Amino acid sequence: MIPLVLMAGFLGAGKTRLLTQLVPALAALGIRTRIVLNDFQNARVDAARLGALEALVTPLNGECICCGSLRELLQTLYDVPPDPGSVMLIEANGATETDELLAHLTTDGQLRHFTLPLQLTVVDAARWQKRWWHNGLERAQMSTATHVHLNWTERVSTTRLEAVRASLSVENSRAAYVDATAFARALHELSCAVAVDVRLGGRSAMGNSGLPPAATARPRDERAAHTHPFGSATLPLPALVSRHAFEQWVQALPPSVVRAKGLVRFADDPGPMYVWHRVPGRSRVRLDASWPHADAEPTALFIGVAMSLDVIAEGTARLAVADTGHA
Incomplete structure (x- = not known):
């Protein structure tokens, strides 16, 4: 079973930048990385930025993967062979509505070779809630996160950073703050857990979801034994x-x-x-x-x-x- 991660964040938040740090951190732990990279026109450009890394990158040009390019995304995931010791990262473009996409990723019966998705939301500390009429979308991308990476913190004052953290907590108090190294360790632990679960038959239900x-x-909810x-x-x-x-x-x-x-x-x-x-x-x-x-x-x-x-x-x-x- 392969850990599945949705990486979200508004345009320019630094998702691809984080990937350039995360992939080597995963490789150092012996984890192979597959990446589906979605963008309106320059998916191949961003894919080229990742070309030097040890990762298999599939660019998806076109519309958001929560709607227009959803079928192409799902087909790409269907075609991934069972590959213990690997992770699948989906870098969504900045306009993606994460709740819509998670609805598909959690209910599609053909994705049983993946765990239920984690969501890592990348937040630009300098521009959080300065998106004018797109502020609602940025908040929505935060509300469904399981993990959050606060980016560009060196560009803001301590007062601004504290205000951003407080605002993020209002939107989602459950998400864990991580950097590339910490998230790589979490995915390594998950990969080991689901590999054991597969060998034992994969019959355990999710831990704290509350859903029998x-x-x-x-x-x-039988796709993985991990909490x-x-x-x-x-x-x-x-x-x-x-x-x-x-x-x-x-x-x-x-x-x-x-x-x-x-x-x-x-x-x-x-x-x-x-x-x-x-x-x-x-x-x-x-x-x-x-x-x-x-x-x-x-x-x-x-x-x-x-x-x-x-x-x-x-x-x-x-x-x-x-x-x-x-x-």
């Missing part, structure tokens, strides 16, 4: 739900849920089925029209960190009770 194997639509912060789960929704109760339930989901979406039908208008999203920072649930397959059922997908599935499931039960007599 039976709770997921696909047994994705892993990310989990994914799908739950069925009642055939018809109270619109008001549903909106209350979605808005009350715990902060550990970083992504929530699915299909829903409402008792007051049972004809159409909507795609619903919980959009962070918005007070209402977003509903989009859909044209589902005939066998599509109302459902909810959750991506989160140390989620309590029991609490979420109790909420769906209350939706069913609300729907028995009222719309």
